[in-house]
Amino acid sequence: MTDKEKDEKDLDLDQTETVENPKNEGDVNNEADLDVAKDADSDEKAAEDNLSKENQDLKDKYVRLYSEFENFRRRTARERLDLVNTASQELIREILPVLDDFERSFKAQADSGEEDQKQEGSKLIYNKLLKVLTSKGLEPMNDLIGEKFDAEYHEAITQIPAPSEDLKGKIVDVVEKGYTMAGKVVRFAKVVIGK
DSSP, X not given: OOHHXXXXXXXXXXXXXXXXXXXXXXXXXXXXXXXXXXXXXHHHHHHHHHHHHHHHHHHHHHHHHHHHHHHHHHHHHHHHHHHHHTTTHHHHHHHHHHHHHHHHHHHHHXXXXXXXXXXXXXXHHHHHHHHHHHHTTEEEOOOOTTSBOOTTTEEEEXXXXXXXXXXXXXXXXXXXXXXXXXXXXXXXXXXXXXO
16 A cells, blocks of 8 residues: 555544544434433523513503502592582572572561562572572482481471470571572471471
8 A cells, every 4th residue: 555545544544533532422422412402491481481470460560550440539529519510509508598588588577577679689689590500410408307317318406395295306497598509408407306
């Protein structure tokens, strides 16, 4: 064999060894790659589970926040409506004694038998004032005599012996008329109850 042939043979042997070594290392690398791939898959699954759980938590927080906001919106709308309905309640409360004075004046003039133009003018003013107040939602409590006493609407001033058996525990006289506005009591009716 010539030197040239020897060199080629040595070269072929080196190539064969090189090819064999990567095969052996490749087997080990393939197993390691499989383990790494399995670890990567389990890590991805864990990350995916964590993201899914975090997503669900965020959805729950969003739903709760949305519900709280809706409740807040409804409550403030209801409060605003109540405020609009009863905004003038304090002013009306202060005007009610003027109505009472008008009514006492009419009663006193009727009892004394005075019928003049002053009374007619006063009645016109009274009716006009009453009309304005009723247009704002004020409602008088009328025809209370004979009704059962209700602490929600009436204020008992005193009790007197009932004129008849059917008036026991019921209203016998009204001292001061009561008024309601939008279903709420503006002023309790001051009444006398039969016992």
